[in-house]
Amino acid sequence: MNDAYASTPTLKPARELANLPPRFPGESAEYRRARNDLLAEEIELRRQIERVAVQRRALPPGGIVPEDYRFDGEAGPLTLSQMFGAHDTLVTYNWMFGPQRGRPCPMCTVLLSAWDGEMPDILQRVAFAVIGRSPLDKLLAFKQERGWKHLRIYSSAGNTFNRDYAAEDPTGDDNPAVNVFTRRGGVVRHFWAEEMGPSTADPGQDPRGAPDLMPLWTILDMTPGGRGTDWYPKLAY
Template sequence: MTETLLPAAELAARNPVRILNESAEYRAARQKLLIEEYELRRLTERVAEMRRALPPGAPVTGDYRFIAEDGREVSFAALFGDHRTLAIYNYMFGPQRARPCPMCTNLLGALEGNANDVMQQMALAVVARSPIEKLNAWKKERGWKALQLYSDANGNWSRDYHAVGDDGGDIPGLHVFTRRDGTIRHFWSGEMTEGDPGQDPRGAPELAPLWHMLDMRPEGRAPDWYPDLDYPK
């Protein structure tokens, strides 16, 4: 039996928070916003429920080989370790790049801080097309410890799972796979490829906390600003 939820307006009306010296105009607008925030939270959960209820995805049948950080060649199945679920991020760091994509790097930097927690529940791998020596050097420069980087050994992964475009350029993406009863299947991938007018391209769910924080500014996120790999100290 599905529990009946109280209307978001009723929950907002119970809000006891008042900010010192706020105006009546501010409070009225804030209460309207609070209603939408309650609705957004519920929409987020409904989307997550729909994702979890997806039917079995396509079986993984390709010959995917990866070079691990220690130089070993490993299979796709080995990326799961002891877990039943695996997430792979396609890192925009192909051999044509001297340095990787700043946007991907920002996202992975935030994920680095949570990787050990994530890997208690699922396997996590970062795959790029550059040689493993190049990836290892970059990981050391960034000071990453937890993220596990892999080089696409034979290029099959990048071709089949949308990590390289027709022009040879890199394409980022997050993919989730399951291993059940000895069968590996695709479960979910981010497929939002177009932004709305006046917005920078973005996915949903938004993985990078950077953008959630910048959305808290009165100005919001700037559509023409992106993070750099390094900043002056």
């Protein structure tokens, strides 16, 4: 057994917790039975998410970052280690807005728009950087257009960070990537990266990480129509 699970307490069966009486106006006995069956699965899903989070936190030390990458930021040049500020953890997102793109990826944009609203809370716990390969002026112009207030935007146009940690081809398309870094005793290490993609996708599903980082999809997953099969966000409607 993984040491991360050694102290897991004995939990009540999810089916026992999900044995609820009728709750809402007009619901049938058939609906309540099906809803309680679903609730039991939702409880198990929550528990699985927590087990995965415990296992993630228990990862051994990752690789030492090969160089202190230098970026262009809104307040001037800075290095990866300086992005941490007062924190010991840094989360980075590779924004698909490379120099070959006239406009950024719509999927990245809807995700970043959601995170912008959460950023004041996120920054209480960790540092967070949004990194794109385009020149900084181009990235910031879109930030202003979109009305983002809290995202910290950086250009990696002069380094290999995106290639090293997002497998991007400098002459080809961008790749999205979430990476987490730690700083201990002045040493910066890679802690975790979202590594799900097309090669790990199940048949009939878009490649995505788990848990899904996009609030949009979380909301749609609660609806009868779900995510749909041919709808994607746009930059404007």
